[in-house]
Amino acid sequence: MKEYQTITEISGPLVFAEVDESIGYDEMVEIETADGRELRGQVLESADDLVAIQVFEGTSGIDRDASVRFTGETLKMPVTEDLLGRVLDGSGTPIDGGPDIVPDERHDIVGEAINPVSREYPEEFIQTGVSAIDGMNTLVRGQKLPIFSASGLPHSELALQIARQATVPEEDEESDDGEGSEFAVVFGAMGITQEEANEFMADFERTGALERSVVFMNLADDPAVERTVTPRMALTTAEYLAFEKGYHVLTILTDMTNYCEALREIGAAREEVPGRRGYPGYMYTDLAQLYERAGRIDGREGSVTQIPILTMPGEDDTHPIPDLTGYITEGQIVMDRDLDSKGLEPPVNVLPSLSRLMDDGIGEGLTREDHGDLKDQLFAAYAEGEDLRDLVNIVGREALSETDNKYLDFADRFEAEFIDQGYQTNRDIEETLDIGWELISLLPKTELNRIGEDLIEEYYVEDPSVDADTDSEEAPADD
Template sequence: MTASPPDGGVTRGGGTTGPVPVEFTGVRELRGPLVVVEGVSGVGWDEFATIVLDSGERRHGLVLEVDGDLAVVQVLEDTAGMNRAGTRVAFSGSPLRIPVGTGWLGRVCNGRGEAADGGPPVLGAASAAVGGAPINPVRREPPDEPVLTGVGALDVLTTLVRGQKLPVFSAAGLPHLELAVQIAAQATCGGEPFAVVFAGMGLTHADVAFVRDGLAARSAARELALFVNTADDPVIERMLTPRLALTVAEHLAFTEGRHVLVVMTDMTAYAEALREVSAARGEIPARRAYPGYLYSDLASLYERCGRIRGRPGSVTVLPVLTMPAGDITHPVPDLTGYITEGQIVLSADVQASGVGPPLDPLASLSRLMRKGTGPGRTRADHPALAAQLIAALARSRQVADLADLVGRSALSPADLAHLELADAFRRRFLAQGTDENRPLEDSLDRAWEVLLTLPRSQLGMIPADLLDAHAPAADEGAR
């Protein structure tokens, strides 16, 4: 296992000697993925443990709770095949640690950090605790530079900014995994050192094959670390996967100086794993049987992104989650929305029209977009162009509703122009293949093409000098 074993107190890859592990044999109960050990002393929360079966097989776990002389250990490989009498538990005296460094780049690992590509275990010159910690707010640097995804609608209308946490809200049947892979494969930071850490949770084997194929080029360029937890892997592993990914990303960013994009999908699978473990522990459930600490647990992941003053790198987080029955008030998207800085929403209605990626521009928002766009960052016309396009699309939706009531024949010429704009937006701007990497310049030019289907009088949010450059007065009479 890539995670540091407690045997002899040696941190694998770190070369340092830690506390001597203490072994206990008093297993009181096996409950789902949990082992309850009695008669313990000197054991702390979040400690790493090795469980030795009577057959000699070794498994690994983390201490979830300590109460007097009882310790509750969650077993990463599950408790199947274990029995109370022949099981011994050795506590390491320290939290779970993993090697960190560039050795993860180009590698494919399972959700516990074990090599899944046939290569050797990942080693590193240093190690770091998997638990991590949020960045100190005093040392945070405000995000102000873009991460370009190559997906035109995202780059123009909901620009991702370095150090931002921007979730993708989806539903069953929508191509959120395809979008996540496309972003992970195409994202760049303007030629600066860049890497992607992709954490897949609860994926089918077909999904894993799709992810590996889609990201093969980035992996071959040693710009990708891939962690995949499948649906038939132990549920506890699903809770560890995003923490491993973020620990690797933090070192690449704040020690190696890279800008790192962390894509985590699906966070709903992660939350369901958290709910299952909470039920096994006998905790009092909160809304929809999720634990009451779901908000703080999600925040402990999302808040590990950002930029640190005085250091060159950044960690940007793009969590992907499915909304059960498309319900945006479900606890997972609801709480995620409170923590993050906006959202990208996929729409079943847009998907039904045959256009992809099926983004809903009016439901999507990047609250840090204006910090990362404009002169010196993207293009001088970008902020005004995006604002005007959103306003025009909002008017188009109102006109479409009105047309359903009174018919197109009762609409004004300006209203009809807005209906034409909605069609042009889907055909010329939104539609993009999953293997098409669209440059920002092209995306912004396409946005101008769409907007100029309207009369100039309807473009009041764009400064006159920009309109003169893109819609000369000589052409006005033809509109």
């Protein structure tokens, strides 16, 4: 390795050095400071005679006397099945006091693009145990389904609940010895506080979920540059476990807003021309490079499913981060502050939420034959109830018809019994659908225009109050 002492400028997390040879983009760099410390960096920009290096540990202590060595290699993640149960920092170094990692292989963190011809279409149900997701916006294996949240909302609790409860349905296991049916979690945290990190680890350890998880922790006081490699480290680990070891892997990345803020900070240090709201113009491409690393590959047993979590600045869903994320991913789960103020756990608003692959992951042989029709009817009834709530504020509940009042009662009970379940309750899909039928039975059978007659005959149990109300309404006509 050729060594240089030609640092010309230090700007934020970047170091600029003069060179007299070709240096590759993304090449790893070793920087030795005057006091003997060794820091790691990565080439961010390379010209004929000048390179820009982003330093993972920050540029504190670096001066013009520091030595710069280029390794000729890109950043790689040491991967092994023994990573399960381990806690690493944002750059892949163990921080749990366990033994050193002896890798089976070292994989480039940029990953390899999945050939579109080799992709299998995601259509296998994942049971998260959360009714608002399983029943209304189903997650399927190989999907990328983000959670749109906001500051102060309990997205961390929902993420932990999904990580703890997500399972592969028994009927989908592929062999008697369980090969290919194991479910692992890769949890990548970016820019979180020490308090949040402690909560995550306490929950993982208390529930035993850590044994089947790989946790990457980048804290708020860690360098922003490290934040840009954390999701790539996590996804490289997920791809190894999925496509080489046959695991079904759920990858949870939180918080993507902190990741994008790191991109903006580095872009400002490079004096790039900013895009929307100061974020780099290439942020869409950068996010796509991460999100598109989810999926299934033909002939491989495993899968990578992504749940990125982002906090929308100012609760604005047109902000560049949720806006671009929505273009790339296959739907979104939306957390709502009004529902949170009512005490609902989790406060998921199912109306703006969407899972574009849901219809392919539900139905007979996957969940239950009534799932699709019931979901459509629940959506329609809850939307009607929400509209009537606005009308009640104007004319009062007494001015509404008996049927309208039924819709209002349905909306209240839907929130209280279907959405609200607490963060420790794990509902299987049968229980979720049964609760849905119990609630939809609050409405007269004539209102169920989105469910097939055969399903109504099998599952609909009319609420006694519906009969009573119907009789009281029809009595004057009989007279």
